[in-house]
Amino acid sequence: MAAKDDSRTQDMAPRETAGATPMMAQYLGIKAEHADALLFYRMGDFYELFFEDAEVAAAALDIALTKRGKHLGEDIAMCGVPVHSAEAYLHTLIRKGHRVAVCEQTEDPAEAKKRGSKSVVRREVVRLVTPGTLTEDRLLEARAANYLAAWASLRGEGALAWAELSTGEIGVMAVAEAELGPALARLAPSEVLANEAVIAAPAEEEAGAQEARRALIATLESAGGVLTAQPRSTFDSAGAEARLARLYGVKTLEGFGSFTRPELSALGAVAAYLELTQRGALPRLKPPVRETAAGAMRLDAATRRNLELMRSLSGGRDGSLLAAVDRTRTGPGARLLAARLAAPLTDPAGIAARHDAVDWLMAEPRRRETLAEALAGVPDIERALSRLALGRGGPRDLAALRDGLAAGARIAGALGGEAPEEIAAAARALEGHDALTDLLTTALVESPPLMAREGGFVAEGYDEALDDARALSREGRGVIARLQAEFAAETGVESLKVKHNNVLGYFVETTARHGEAMLAHERADGSRFVHRQTMANAMRFGTAALSDIEGRIVNAGARALEIEAAVFDRLLAAIMSAHGEIAEAARALAALDVAAGSAALAAEADWTRPRIDGSRAFVIEGGRHPVVEQALRRQGASFVPNDAELSAEADGPAPIWLVTGPNMAGKSTFLRQNALLAILAQAGLFVPARAAHIGIVDQVFSRVGAADDLAAGRSTFMVEMVETAAILNQAGPRTLVILDEIGRGTATWDGLSIAWATLEHLHDANRCRGLFATHYHELTALTGRLAQLRPATVAVREWEGEVVFLHELRPGAADRSYGVQVARLAGLPAAVVARAKAVLEKLEAAERGDRVPDLLDGLPLFQQAAAEAPPMAAPAPGARRLTDRLAEIEPDLVTPREALDLLYELKRLTDEE
DSSP states (O other), rough: OOOOOOHHHHOOOOOOTTTHHHHHHHHHEEEEEEEETTEEETTTTEEEEEEHHHHHHHHHTOOOOEEEEEEETTEEEEEEEEEEGGGHHHHHHTTTOEEEEEEOSSSHHHHHTTTOOOOOEEEEEEEOOOGOOOOOGSSSSSTTTEEEEEEETTTTTEEEEEEEEETTTEEEOOOOGGHHHHHHHHHHOOOEEEEHHHSOOSSOOOHHHHHHHHHHHHHHHHHSEEEEOOHHHHHHHHHHHHHHHHHHHOOSSSOOOOOOOHHHHHHHHHHHHHHHHHHHHHOOOOOOOOEGGGGGGGHHHHHHHHHTTTSOOTSSTTHHHHHOOOOOHHHHHHHHHHHHHHSSSSSHHHHHHHHHHHHHHHHHHHHHHHHHHHTTOOOOHHHHHHHHHOOOOHHHHHHHHHHHHHHHHHHHHHOOSOOOOOHHHHHHHHHSSSHHHHHHHHBBBBOOSSSSGGGOOBOOOOHHHHHHHHHHHSSSSHHHHHHHHHHHHHOOOTTTTEEETTTTTEEEEEEEHHHHHHHHHHHOTTOOEEEEEEEEEEEEEOOOHHHHHHHHHHHHHHHHHHHHHHHHHHHHHHHHHHHHHHHHHHHHHHHHHHHHHHHHHHHHHHHOOOOSSSSSSSSEHHHHEHHHHHHHHHHHOOOOOOOEEBBBBBOOOOOOOEHHHHHHSHHHHHHHHHHHHHHHHHOOBBBSEEEEEEEEEESSEEEEOOOOBGTTBOOOHHHHHHHHHHHHHOOOEEEEEEESSTTTTHHHHHHHHHHHHHHHHHIHHHHHHIEESSSGGGGGGGGGGSSTTTEEEEEEEEEEEEEEEEEEEEEEOOOOOHHHHHHHHTOOOOOOOOOHHHHHHHHHHHHOOOOOOOOSSSSSSHHHHHHSSSSOOOOOHHHHHHHHHHHHHOGGGGHHHHHHHHHHHHHHHHHOO
């Protein structure tokens, strides 16, 4: 998470407006009010940026930087982006951590001219675009949520509030500062709001306060978004109540529940920021949901990263748990699945309800496939509804609601039968929208344009006045031609023409000779033809009919757009009156998508329903790693399953497995897979195992692998110790802990001592279920002292100097790590491997108490290794013939019979050797 750069704000202090042109004076005045944002200043079909804004934007967007005149003797730097493609540029700027103030023309240029020829069109900032307040599809990831969060602290108590503007979701939770990191890691917000009085450094500050403030900032920045400081008044809890009541249009918040002062403060900060950034176009937010920390499994940032829940260690989605289990067909379904994996439940009843839905669809493969096919074409009505509520929606959003609600009704009808409650509740939420669906179906064309101002989205036959305006606009020439024929028949002047110019508009023109007849006709009936102009060889006349038709034709296009705008407003009003019901339908579709996808995955990959209860059981039979298994399957290989049994009674010490074995044998995979099984089970998914019985896990801690944190000045070992300290200070009886290679980042005896003490603390003090992998074989001595410590080892087999990894866990302890063999497999030069083997033998002799000879024996390292390396023997004649024959064989061209003959031939050559 990167804090906003205040240095640029100071560099962009308000400039002098004296001597500036009226337009530049207007720009500078608006810019002074938004010094911390890039100002998109609307000029015609472009958003222009000036001065430092232009320099920053040009560099970020890789566009040309130009100059426009001078200000106070200095050239004015300038760049611009087209209005019609501005979203792509906004996306780049937001992704790079910038804020953008969008300044639009709020006055018709004709009105400005009435104030004087030099008057400037009025402009105002209509929206402040920030990472946490995006709503446009092209600025968002369809399958990921985009949270804005705010943290408030009052008298030692804290609260975290969050909102997802594109869906209307809003929530709050009491969060102490010590628990803030895991809460932020769960949300991964794009932007975090904090009180500037809390995070800004005072002029004079004690060392202890400095360190505490820096630690808080680091925590707020840990989730990866932008940290935005807000004034103290934004977090005023008393003002927050009034602000929230105004946002929801109520007199009191009692109908939403009871909130503490810190919770109100955090919610109020979110509401205030939305008022600031949306400039009055406030979203239709759902009622705030008050969550408790105990309601979800606690997963800190290090654990989420180590287990690769949402992102792999390389930073991409591929290789993560989410990518491995995601079989959803819609954006809302994908976002809901991610939210469930980010916050697994700790309530057995809630988990069982999710499992029931998956189980039901597992047993109904045809219904499941029908549901999946129907969901594949459902648009994202959740975000479409939010854009419409914000006034940023268009005809395509109306069509998305039409198509989504219609698909929902078909899905509800297909579900039928005796379904579990989660399925039945979703079906009920999808029913009852027929009137709105029919209205939208009747009013809209099949594929409407993106913007309402383009017109053409209202279907023919829906509005008679609109049909007339369109017909007149489309058939204007035909109407004029019919009038011309009518006038010619009436006057008997066949050469009469109806023409148009910018001075007279539409008029009747005839030759001068026939003009006299027209004048006579005018005298007879002055209401019919009125003389307008005499030319050298022609005369021109006007008629009331032409004047009327002219006004109608000229204004027909504008009238059609005006009528369509009114139709859009009526449709929008109908949608907003059913906002809550539509939002419920959107959530129902997402829940069905997750259930159907989970059932499809379970059927496809042979996953099973776990048994979840309030005990401290943890029994996994034939468990498999969900991500690794899929990777192996793509390579045509199979995963070796393993059991795990960590069940404990009441609040006594829980079993901890001490896992030993060589690198590459699968220790880390085994550790991770059991943590992932617990997360999958409590998120409401089935698990890759023959059977699983898991008593509720309230926290999972994982310290598997580590890297330097250079930005924070931490070495690999320091990172390891910080993460281990967090585990030992917070793990409890219901926690699952997996630790890998504790103490390996320092000297051998130091590391062994730390690992020894850590293992004792987990067993005696934390009393948690755990898996502890190590290469310190000395730790197996603790199995005689710690009652619940159980040794397990990953089996390997040696064959003719080779080590074969069986990936199978067995009771007992390893007596070797096979590090030299693994190094050889990794491709270390033969001389290095041979030297390492020799040194290892001497070190092992020293451990047995034998005299240790000089490891160098007076020779340089590589010379000694080369001397000890076995000489390469010349191949025997028979071996040469065997090698040559093998080189001749083309396996792809050999038939089964020829392969059998070759096998006998090779056997004969081997016997001869």
